[in-house]
């Protein structure tokens with residue numbers, strides 16, 4: 001799926017700003033015709049942002065169900081005759097959209113874009129109404145899953161993941177044009193053979209019978225290095241300048257549709273990086289060279305905005321990662337805003353790209369749910385229908401992110417149940433589906449501590465082992481020597497079992513900034529430092545370990561619980577990005593400082 005761009009033949013109009021907004025706890029808005037105009041009491045809500053924390057109201061913070069957004073937009077008169085598309089970067093977790101009261105699209109899944117051709121329902125040269133109902137309910141048929149409990153005080157959303165269920169319009173909304181005959185998709189796969197780079201490309205079009213596709217590749221100085229005609233083929237680039245970690249060198253692939261005229265009928269431009277990714281035994285290779293992941297599991301999470309995309313925090317977070325010497329992060333636990341991947345491409349930061357399949361594991365919540373006898377996989381819980389939704393989120397992730405050089409691994413789930421025959425049956429087709437969609441990148445899932453090497457029955461379906469482990473925190477709490485022995489034994493077992501590269505995708509300790517102790521006691525800054533240092537000693541002793549991503553980059557909001565003090569405090573930075581002592585440990589290790 002192409003991101004909207006301004007080009008010689010296309011124009012965008014941002015719809016970000018203040019929209020009218022109304023809660024619809026009873027789900028009555030449709031019957032009352034809100035798609036034709038929100039009721040008088042509607043207030044204003046910023047887009048993009050989560051709506052939960054913007055007003056100091058429990059009813060909004062803990063809302064379960066529908067909310068409505070509405071905006072009025074002038075469509076320029078010069079857009080008449082063009083194809084006009086309305087595009088949402090995301091709507092969490094599902095949405096229905098009307099334009100001037102006409103239903104134009106709906107979408108399931110809170111973290112991928114969707115769009116509607118609204119040419120026939122908008123009026124150019126006039127003001128048009130755009131209305132969206134966004135629903136935040138998690139069920140056994142949503143990714144991530146959850147369920148709603150009816151209580152005397154109203155519905156309560158329950159879920160199995162450890163971050164707050166923020167909702168709303170989290171990403172930019174655009175209205176954009178394309179010509180009637182237009183480019184609908186571009187796919188590139190790059191290769192390197194010695195000094196020569198290759199770019200295999202495929203262009204999909206609509207309404208373009210009799211038109212010719214032309215592509216031209218220019219380097220970062222604007223010099224053309226290759227060109228071709230036709231909807232698919234291979235470009236060869238002599239003396240290619242590879243995209244590599246730490247150096248986000250990008251070429252520009254100009255894709256055009258030509259008729260008989262002097263100018264192209266449609267034009268689109270894609271930034272691409274020439275690089276290869278490969279698993280070789282226990283090594284992870286980028287451009288044929290061993291790569292070691294240093295970085296974080298992150299969240300899209302900041303005060304007030306919740307999961308709303310924010311360029312200030314994006315640029316600042318990358319600057320902090322650079323300051324530490326981090327070279328990578330995982331989009332735990334859902335696809336991040338497209339702006340983040342574009343920026344990672346340009347900054348040369350390596351990304352493990354994850355779906356929103358988090359919490360497919362009831363045992364992790366046995367304290368709260370065990371009594372109710374839930375099983376993760378069953379007719380009434382995660383079932384075949386859930387898997388079809390999961391399949392769709394994988395398709396949408398790959399469709400959106402396939403051309404990003406920064407993306408080197410698809411992570412199709414975080415900590416699912418993976419020690420039962422049901423889990424294998426569930427994941428086998430999904431692993432195959434992901435490989436089929438993109439044979440050019442390794443595929444993995446993130447394994448949970450409850451399914452170590454002698455219990456897991458799923459990891460062999462994947463190219464790489466990704467482990468979340470909390471030795472010294474959830475087990476061996478406060479006993480780092482015991483934690484060190486247990487962590488090393490487990491990593492050796494994994495290396496021996498599969499002979500695949502291992503990335504530590506999570507390790508860490510909750511830490512209250514400013515809490516100190518001369519002996520390393522859990523929750524103190526000193527303990528976080530000691531736990532990370534212990535983990536690093538172990539990683540350095542196990543050859544198959546090819547990466548370390550600390551949990552988490554920054555403190556983040558969660559649901560309420562006795563294990564969480566105003567959220568999850570495993571950040572190396574506080575939620576407002578102040579460093580804890582561990583930041584200096586990481587900086588020394590990752591930057592090789594004394």
Ligand code: GCB
Nearest residue numbers: 162414415468506551568570
């Ligand atoms: C995990 C999860 C992550 C949690 C983390 C924790 O294993 O993947 O979402 O936040 O543990 O802090 O417990």
